Amino acid sequence: MLAGLRVHPVFKLVVQRIALGLLLLVAVSAIIFLGVEALPGDTAQAILGQSATPQALANLRAEMGLDQPPLARYVDWLGGIMTGDLGTSLSNKTDIAKAIGQRLGNTLFLAFWAAIISVPLAVLLGLVAARYNGRWPDKIISGVTLSTISLPEFVVGYLVLYFLAVKWQLFPSVAMVFPGMGMMERLNAVILPVIVLVLVVLAHMMRMTRAAILNVMQSAYIETAELKGLSPMQVIWRHAFPNAIAPVVNVVMLNLAYLVVGVVVVEVVFVYPGMGQYLVDHVTKRDLPVVQAVGLIFAAVYIGLNIMADVISILANPRLRHPK
């Protein structure tokens, strides 16, 4: 699509978006750093507790570099992150990067399967709902997906647990995964949380697909397609969908981001060792370096997926892809 190495206007646009995203990420890192900085007390205080003597605090601060000015510490922190050093956890003195690596892997695994199922399903349901706009298939699809999104996820989680794990005993109730587990075992373990996540994100993407398609269906070229004697599904798939990609992709990416950064509740319900649980654990322990690191990773995921949405939208636009 991108014609060779000749500098295509689209290439410029894409590079711009990515550069903007990186800039945004740096800004977010500064906000995270400042936010933590603004909290009363610091890491030394947190380690030594309320009863520490001023001398002990000063010693520890000097040792940890906390007596440096904030800017220097920020640059130091950011430099560490660039080189893969996320610092050391306060609560258990382990390397954060190592702990996060495994947790992030688990979260992405869960998000990946939820996305693989929910995105095509949502788009397909959206297309069908648009095809039968206002008729019973549309009403059923809208009704069901709306009720699953309206229920809080822990309710959906416990309902799924009750029926699929307890009553009919089809799947394990606890999504335990550990290193060295086989692929099929792992899949079997995460099946319930995946179902819950799919139910939670389905409605949003489905409704956006439906709305975007119906919007495009008003265009004159849809009438042209109908007057060509194409079937309704051919009209929607070939003529409407390619023009509805940009809004759909944006919502899909928002939901994918949610699958990574918003699954805390589902992870807790199924005792799944992912990022969300890790974050919650360390927030309660006031483990600031971990909170900072996780916050930054979540921000990176969010920004990254949104950049992807932008880039796909740009590439899906024939006017940008094929300039005059």
Added chain:
Amino acid sequence: MSRSLLEISNLRIDATAYPPGEPPKTIVLVDGVSLTLEKGKVLGLIGESGAGKSTIGLASMAYGRGGARLTGGTITLNGREIRLADARALRSLRGREVTYVAQSAAAAFNPAIKLIDQVIETSLSHGIMDRAEAEARAVMLFGKLGLPNPETFGTRYPHQVSGGQLQRAMTAMALCPKPDLVVFDEPTTALDVTTQIDVLAAIKDAIRDTGVAALYITHDLAVVAQVADDILVLRHGKKVEYGPTEQIITAPGEAYTQALVSVRSIDHKEKAPAEAVLSVKAVTARYKGTNFDVLKAITIDLPAGQTLAVVGESGSGKSTLARAITGLLPPSKGEITFAGRKLSPQLSGRSRDDLREIQMIYQMADTAMNPRQTVGTIIGRPLEFYFGLRGEAKRKRIQELLDQIEMGSGYIDRYPAELSGGQKQRVCIARALAAKPKLIICDEVTSALDPLVADGILKLLLNLQAVEHVAYLFITHDLATVRAISDRIAVMYRGEVVRYGQKSDVLAPPFDDYTDLLLSSVPEMQLGWLEQVLKHRKMESAGN
């Protein structure tokens, strides 16, 4: 019984209207219309907007646009009744036996799909031919329709080709599956006259060479006279007159047809040159972020109380000139003098009197008015803003203005949605007049109107000019309008004034090449005009 290709008898088409605050009601779009079309013939459907001509055209495909229902009569295509056919039967005949060419090809092509794939889609989906065969036929049609580089034309996307080319590509798309009937729905209306003539000729040749029958829908009698064998004149969904083209043109039977034939009969004598109220001197302008001058050293004068018509095709810079004069686009060079004072290039640097004395009327009266304000509020606003009129004084002045635009005070509390297209444009004229301007810039104010309605607006403008002594800068692409209203003419082409002077001088030979092309492209209401012009042009180019 004769085996006609298409036979429509006693057709009735209904739709449901939802007037605000009232129960839904059924409106009749087409009532009791019958027509017959033989193989290889062309039938012209003509009438003003709302006459039901597009609705009838689409009915020949058993298609009701926007909830229109084919409720009565019969539509027989190739010997089969199709009005009540089921969706599957309709799908197999649409695109195979009858195809459609829309008014705005720019909107009717899918922006996300290459032209070639759209052109051959029907041939493939109906299994009429295989891909190689269909592509070869498409390329052949592109060539026949005079598209550049027919071999590679199809690899482009709709936004990469011009409007005239798209219209031809749409004709190729309609002809590709070898249909028996093509419905042409105003295929040249959206084009410039210089482009229209080429597209018209291409369509006519294609119809002749492929032996296809056609329904040709248009509001322009002069255009349909060039292509149709028979003409059906429609009004308010009913037949007015139906007969051979020659009879309709030369001996119209009905009064309405006579009015259509003799439209644009305004005889306006040009006024002698006088002192200018507006002088534009060497104005050059470009849009921000571009490195291309849209206006190149434009110099024109407009005498007080007279009309200067600015004519040219789309993209020639006509409307940009209006933006420069109104201050919306500050020129990079040159100066504009108005009523003896130099106008600030920027809008912000102009006095309230500068603003008041230059008013505008736009092409789309619909979008130029707030749909939630009454006619009284719309016309009253400039009265308050410029003259501080309130209460009874304001109401009296509004009534005067309504009388001036020949609408009467009964309209004062109506909303724009309750008015016809012509009435909306009249309200816009009244709003401009309310400011007591010395100059009104009219930007294509009659282009969106039906010929008879447009005629009424032009007459009104001329009458108002005689009374109010207001000058018009009249922007248009329509030369008949220019003849009817102007005292002076500036012909614009690619940002330059290529011909300028009194109407009688500009419209008299010898012409420069562009003005000659422009003038000779205006369809004339006589049989064989198209052939004559094309022959004449061919001879000229051979002579060169």
